[in-house]
Amino acid sequence: MASSSERRQAPKDREYKTERLELRLAPSAKQLIQRAMSVTGLNAGDLAYEGARRVLDEHERMVLTGADREAFLEAVRNPPEPTDALVEALRRHRTVVG
Numbered sequence: 378m379a380s381s382s383e384r385r386q387a388p389k390d391r392e393y394k395t396e397r398l399e400l401r402l403a404p405s406a407k408q409l410i411q412r413a414m415s416v417t418g419l420n421a422g423d424l425a426y427e428g429a430r431r432v433l434d435e436h437e438r439m440v441l442t443g444a445d446r447e448a449f450l451e452a453v454r455n456p457p458e459p460t461d462a463l464v465e466a467l468r469r470h471r472t473v474v475g
Contacts, residue, residue, distance in 0.1 A: 398422075
């Protein structure tokens, strides 16, 4: 049987909470956050982390439907010829950047 010290050891890849983030909030925002904490059982830091992760997930994912999806797929299947302005912009970019 494992000793009590072996059972209490944290996983080696565990990230400890060492950073702080302070906020000034309107009273209504504080109440909203406190209600969310009560409903979810998360503390303020974990709630902020989950919210930030959700925002980034939505930002990084693009979902197209209907006419937008069809227009995108058509452009991928049959890309238009580059315009003169685009060709000139690429030429300038190569001159400046290399």
